[in-house]
Amino acid sequence: MRDITEDDLHAYADGLLEPGRRLEVEAWLAGHPEDAARVRAWAEQNRLLHEAFDAALNEPVPLPLLRAARLRRRPAGPVWRVAAAVLVAVGSGALGYGLGLQAAVEPAAHAALPREAALAHVVFSPEVRHPVEVQAGEADHLVAWLSKRLGSQLHAPDFESQGFELLGGRLLAGGGGPVAQFMYEDAGGRRVTLYVRRDAAARGGTGFRRAREDGVEVFYWIDRDLGYALSGEVARADMQRLADAAYRQISR
Amino acid sequence: MDRQARLIEHIPRLRRYARALTGEAARADDLVQDTLERALAKLDLWRPGSDLRAWLFTLMHNLFVNQVRAAGAQAHxxxxxxxxxxxxxxxxxxxxxxxxxxxxxxxxxxxxxxxxxxxxxxxxxxxxxxxxxxxxxxxxxxxxxxxxxxxxxxxxxxxxxxxxxx
Structure with missing residues (x-):
C-alpha cells in the first residue's frame, strides 16, 4: 500500500478518492484518531459552506445579470424571455420594458410552462452534492412546506416502479410566483425534475402535452389549479412512462 | 442549447461563489456581472465542448485578483x-x-x-x-x-x- 499522504486525507474529506484508495484511507483513519478528527472537521466545513451559501442558488437572478448574459448582436430569443420569466419575480414588468420581457411576465404566459420547467431543470439537476434544499428523508416535511408556499396541496409522485428515487425538492421563484421543484434520480445517476406551479389561467385542466426544449424532454399538463411539467434529458419512452405514472398518481 | 442559454444556466452558481468569496451580496453581483460581460465579449474564444463552468470561474478569478490588487495596501x-x-x-x-x-x-x-x-x-x-x-x-x-x-x-x-x- 502506498503511504497515506496529507493530500489523500483532503481527497477523502472531499469524496474525491476512488473506492480502493478510500478503503485504505479509512483503515488508516481507524488507527489515527487525530487525523480522523481533522478529516471530520474538513468535511464539516464543506457542509457549513453549503448551509451558508446555497441559498444564493434559489434567489431570483437580478435583471442586470440576466441582461449581462445576453448577446447584444442578436435579438432576444425565446430562451432569453423564458429565462427572465423563470428568474425574475412578479412585478418587474416595468423593469423589463425595452428588453423584450414584457410578453414573458404577462399572466397569460402559461404556454411557457415547459420552457420554464426545462430551464429550471438545467439549472439545478447538475448539482452534485446539493441538488435539493430539502432531502427526501424528510419527505413529509418537504411536501408540507412546498404545499404551504404554493397555497395548494401538492403530492410528490412515487417513481420507484420506474426505477427513480425521490432526492428531494426546492422552492423557486417563477414568473408567476413560487414554484416547487421535485428531483428524482435513477441508479445510473440520470435525473428528472417535476416542476409545479399555480396555473389558475387554465381552469378545468388540459390533457397531456409534450415538448422538447433545448435537448430536454418535457411532459406537461394542468390539473385543477396547478400546472405540472416533468423534465429530463432521458429517452422519450422513459419520460412517457414517468409522466404517465405522475399523472395517474396526482389526478387520482 | 445555444451559448447564451448556457451562460444563463451558470448564473446561480457564479452568484453563490461570488457571495462567499466577497462576503457581500452587492459586491458579489457586481463581480458576476463583470464576469458575464467579459464572457460575452470573449465567447468566441470558448471552445464548445470544453467546460464552460470552469472557464467562467477562471474569468471570475482573474477579475477578483485584479480587484484585490487594486485595493492596494490591503493586498499585502x-x-x-x-x-x-x-x-x-x-x-x-x-x-x-x-x-x-x-x-x-x-x-x-x-x-x-x-x-x-x-x-x-x-x-x-x-x-x-x-x-x-x-x-x-x-x-x-x-x-x-x-x-x-x-x-x-x-x-x-x-x-x-x-x-x-x-
Missing part, C-alpha cells in the same frame, strides 16, 4: 505568507463565533478561493489549479493551510483555541 495582508503569522487572543475570540461567514472572510484570499472552489463548488484539485493558474501543489498547500485555519477558527473548545496561541 492577503498574501499567503503573511497569513501564517499566529493570530492573537482577541482575534480568536471573534473567530470563536461559530460563524462560517466570518471565518471564511478572515482567510487570505488565496486560501479562501481554493476552499470555496473545492468545498463549495465541487471542482477537483486539478480543475481548481487550472482555474487559478497555479500548480497543483500550490492548490494543495493552500487548501491544507486554509482548512487548518478554519478548523481552529470554528472550534468551540477553548483548549483547541489555546493551542493556536501557544
Amino acid at each position: 495582508c492577503d498574501l499567503d505568507e503573511a497569513a501564517d503569522v499566529p493570530v492573537g487572543g482577541n482575534q480568536l475570540d471573534a473567530l470563536a463565533l461559530h460563524d462560517i461567514h466570518a471565518a471564511i472572510a478572515r482567510l487570505p484570499a488565496e486560501q479562501r478561493e481554493v476552499i470555496l472552489l473545492v468545498g463549495l463548488e465541487q471542482f477537483g484539485y486539478a480543475e481548481a489549479a487550472r482555474i487559478l493558474g497555479v500548480p497543483l501543489g500550490t492548490v494543495m498547500s493552500r487548501l491544507a493551510r486554509g482548512r487548518e485555519r478554519l478548523r481552529q477558527g470554528l472550534s468551540a473548545e477553548p483548549a483547541a483555541r489555546l493551542k493556536v496561541v501557544k
Whole structure:
C-alpha cells in the first residue's frame, strides 16, 4: 500500500478518492484518531459552506445579470424571455420594458410552462452534492412546506416502479410566483425534475402535452389549479412512462 | 442549447461563489456581472465542448485578483505568507463565533478561493489549479493551510483555541 499522504486525507474529506484508495484511507483513519478528527472537521466545513451559501442558488437572478448574459448582436430569443420569466419575480414588468420581457411576465404566459420547467431543470439537476434544499428523508416535511408556499396541496409522485428515487425538492421563484421543484434520480445517476406551479389561467385542466426544449424532454399538463411539467434529458419512452405514472398518481 | 442559454444556466452558481468569496451580496453581483460581460465579449474564444463552468470561474478569478490588487495596501495582508503569522487572543475570540461567514472572510484570499472552489463548488484539485493558474501543489498547500485555519477558527473548545496561541 502506498503511504497515506496529507493530500489523500483532503481527497477523502472531499469524496474525491476512488473506492480502493478510500478503503485504505479509512483503515488508516481507524488507527489515527487525530487525523480522523481533522478529516471530520474538513468535511464539516464543506457542509457549513453549503448551509451558508446555497441559498444564493434559489434567489431570483437580478435583471442586470440576466441582461449581462445576453448577446447584444442578436435579438432576444425565446430562451432569453423564458429565462427572465423563470428568474425574475412578479412585478418587474416595468423593469423589463425595452428588453423584450414584457410578453414573458404577462399572466397569460402559461404556454411557457415547459420552457420554464426545462430551464429550471438545467439549472439545478447538475448539482452534485446539493441538488435539493430539502432531502427526501424528510419527505413529509418537504411536501408540507412546498404545499404551504404554493397555497395548494401538492403530492410528490412515487417513481420507484420506474426505477427513480425521490432526492428531494426546492422552492423557486417563477414568473408567476413560487414554484416547487421535485428531483428524482435513477441508479445510473440520470435525473428528472417535476416542476409545479399555480396555473389558475387554465381552469378545468388540459390533457397531456409534450415538448422538447433545448435537448430536454418535457411532459406537461394542468390539473385543477396547478400546472405540472416533468423534465429530463432521458429517452422519450422513459419520460412517457414517468409522466404517465405522475399523472395517474396526482389526478387520482 | 445555444451559448447564451448556457451562460444563463451558470448564473446561480457564479452568484453563490461570488457571495462567499466577497462576503457581500452587492459586491458579489457586481463581480458576476463583470464576469458575464467579459464572457460575452470573449465567447468566441470558448471552445464548445470544453467546460464552460470552469472557464467562467477562471474569468471570475482573474477579475477578483485584479480587484484585490487594486485595493492596494490591503493586498499585502492577503498574501499567503503573511497569513501564517499566529493570530492573537482577541482575534480568536471573534473567530470563536461559530460563524462560517466570518471565518471564511478572515482567510487570505488565496486560501479562501481554493476552499470555496473545492468545498463549495465541487471542482477537483486539478480543475481548481487550472482555474487559478497555479500548480497543483500550490492548490494543495493552500487548501491544507486554509482548512487548518478554519478548523481552529470554528472550534468551540477553548483548549483547541489555546493551542493556536501557544
